[in-house]
Amino acid sequence: MQAEGRQSGWLLSPDEDWIKVEAGAQIGMPQWTVEALSASKIELSISDIRCGEQRQTLRFGQPIVTPRKGK
Numbered sequence: 001m002q003a004e005g006r007q008s009g010w011l012l013s014p015d016e017d018w019i020k021v022e023a024g025a026q027i028g029m030p031q032w033t034v035e036a037l038s039a040s041k042i043e044l045s046i047s048d049i050r051c052g053e054q055r056q057t058l059r060f061g062q063p064i065v066t067p068r069k070g071k
Contacts, residue, residue: 009037032056 008022021027021042025034035043041059048054 007037009039009042011042 008020011019011021011027013019019027021034021037023034023036026032027034027044030046030048032044032046035045035055037043040061041057044056044058046054046056
């Protein structure tokens with residue numbers, strides 16, 4: 001979803017509450033920054049003194065590929 005040039009969307013929290021997010025917003029504890037989001041993914045970053053900067057990309061609607069078990 002885009003509004004006034006900014007992308008926004010909805011995430012479901014562990015408490016089962018819907019949270020509206022947009023690029024540049026901070027969410028969660030500790031605070032993650034939403035770097036980018038689309039219908040298929042959200043990119044998050046966090047900067048912490050103890051472990052430096054971390055990035056996480058969550059993809060939606062992608063099938064999980066698992067190795068097949070032998071017969």
